[in-house]
Amino acid sequence: MPLPLALDVVSLTMGLVNVESLTGAEGPLADSVEQALRTLPHLDVERFGDTVVARSALGRAERVVVAGHLDTVPGDGEDEVLAYVEMGRLFGLGACDAKGGLAVALKVAALADTGRDATYVFWSGEEGDGESGLEALARKRPDVLRGDLAVVLEPTGAGVEVDDELGESAAVAAFASALGTEPVPATDRTAARLLAGLGTPAVTFGPGDPLLAHTREEHVPTAQLTECEHLLRTWVAG
Secondary structure, eight states, X not given: OOOOTTSOHHHHHHHHHTSOOBTTOOHHHHHHHHHHHTTOTTEEEEEETTEEEXXXXXXXXXXXXXXXXXXXXXXXXXXXXXXXXXXXXXESTTIIIIIHHXXXXXXXXXXXXXXXXXXXXXXXXXXXXXXXXXXXXXHHOGGGGOSSEEEEOOOSTTOEEEETTTOOOHHHHHHHHHHTSOOEEESOOHHHHHHHHTTOOEEEEXXXXXXXXXXXXXXXXXXXXXXXXXXXXHXXXX
């Protein structure tokens, strides 16, 4: 079924967490994301395996690439339960890495009239050992991933991270300034590095603590979900 994009970002994150999407089995979630995006007339949607791409074509001067991965690592299988919220924290497999970020991106994708054109990329296979959907797309259709700036939605505690091998570009500095923060250096942000290699300056930004990814206590603060949605929505809206 299509995801109900009209839900608030916290409820949407819970819905995403409750759709199992282990690496190699992202198909059902990719189906739901694709169907939801196809209900938005301002977006052209394409499917590449289990990677979904949606693009606006409003004729704006700038284009941003907003990207996040669909898959999660397996849980321990012993006491997995549906997503739940407790004391301002949303718990569940993948809540932090990276379904909170996916929910933020989907909420922003629903914006019909924006000051920037946008390409939304929801890719498969990030947590596996083989070629990811993002790597396959870069190899087969690099044109789809080019823009003035890429924002990779992975957990950063709502901060803006720049891979220390990439350095800070004018586009990165402008994005961080618009969000009211300073970029901080990061390492091993492979998705951002891949996009930068295609000529698109890239940052990593999203709700959640990366140290909680792949742990039994994985969760994302609900306030960060709301904050990240507001910040990214405001920036894309221009």
